Amino acid sequence: REMAKRVDFISVGSNDLTQYLLAVDRNNARVAGLYDSLHPAMLRMLLRVVEGGHGAGVEVSICGEMASDPLAVILLIAMGFDTLSMNSASLPRVKWLIRNFSIATARKILAEVLEFEHPAEIRLHLQKALEEEGLAGLIRVGQT
Structure with missing residues (x-):
């Protein structure tokens, strides 16, 4: 929140943040x-960034x-x-997903997955949510 008071906007690079937060080199086949990016620590970090930014009006x-x-x-x-x-x-x-998925449902799901370890x-819970909303076709073939 301190930094948010000093900037005009915040832009999160999710690929790099995931790599650095989890200390995992995504280009190293061994790890x-x-x-x-759906790791609980990553989700909690992103939520803190949004809350801090919005709390500072950014x-x-x-x-x-x-x-x-x-x-x-x-x-x-x-x-x-x-x-x-x-x-x-x-x-x-x-765009299709955002237009066809209830924000209230999304918030409920977020609260639920923040309890997962x-x-x-988390991925399975989200897949089931898309299926329940009739939007399972939006998941890429072969994505797990």
């Missing part, structure tokens, strides 16, 4: 399996793989990110 945006991942987008909109920055190919899918639990 790349530990890299997961807009908070996010870029990187999370901003284009439908599972993560549910949580990002619930957290209150002002802007999601992604490649243009991902835009239609993310493992990224796999």
Whole structure:
């Protein structure tokens, strides 16, 4: 929050933040399996960044793989990110999700997953939520 008082905006690079927060080099095959942007520590950190930024009246945006991942987008909109920055190919899918997923449901899901301890639990919970909303087709084929 202290830093947020000194800046005009905050932009989170989710790929780098995940790598540094989890101390996992995503390009190292021996540990790349530990890299997961849905890790509970990552989600708690992102929520703190948004709360701190908004508490100081600063807009908070996010870029990187999370901003284009439908599972993560549910949580990002619930957290209150002002802007999601992604490649243009991902835009239609993310836009569709945001227009068709209730913010109230997203907030409920966020509260639930913040209690989980493992990224796999979070991912499964989010996949089930998309299925229940009839939006399972938004998940990339082969994504786990």
